[in-house]
Amino acid sequence: MTTDALREAIRIGRPFKITMADGRTLDVPRSEFAMISGSGRIFYIAKPNSDLFEAFDVFLITAVEQEGELPSRK
Numbered sequence: 001m002t003t004d005a006l007r008e009a010i011r012i013g014r015p016f017k018i019t020m021a022d023g024r025t026l027d028v029p030r031s032e033f034a035m036i037s038g039s040g041r042i043f044y045i046a047k048p049n050s051d052l053f054e055a056f057d058v059f060l061i062t063a064v065e066q067e068g069e070l071p072s073r074k
Contacts, residue, residue, distance in 0.1 A: 002058075003036055003040035003058055005064050006018075006034075006036055006043055006058065006061070006064060007036060009028075009031075009034075009064045009066055010031045010034050010035075010036075011031070012031070012066060013030070013031045014031075014066055014067050014068045015027065015028060015029050015030060015067045016028050016064055016065060016066045016067060017064070017065045017067075018043070018045075018056070018061050018063065018064055018065075019061070019062050019063040019064075019065070020056065020060055020061060020062065021060045021061075021062050022060075026045060026054070026056075028045055029048060032046075033045055033046045033047075033048065034046075036058070040058065041057065041058055041059075042055050042056065042057065042058065043055070043056045043057075043058050043061060044056075
């Protein structure tokens with residue numbers, strides 16, 4: 001996965017899911033819960049209603065799935 005794809009998912013602002021190389025899927029309920037490190041190597045997801053977060057190596061993220069409709073082709 002590229003940091004650009006993750007940054008775009010955060011920028012759009014809708015909830016999204018990431019899929020890890022081991023098959024786990026993690027929800028990002030809002031873009032405010034996600035952050036990418038300055039180097040672009042680590043992706044953080046904050047846990048709602050707590051001070052906890054999870055950190056993931058961007059190289060182990062295999063997919064980003066944005067919620068909402070896909071744009072139609074005209």
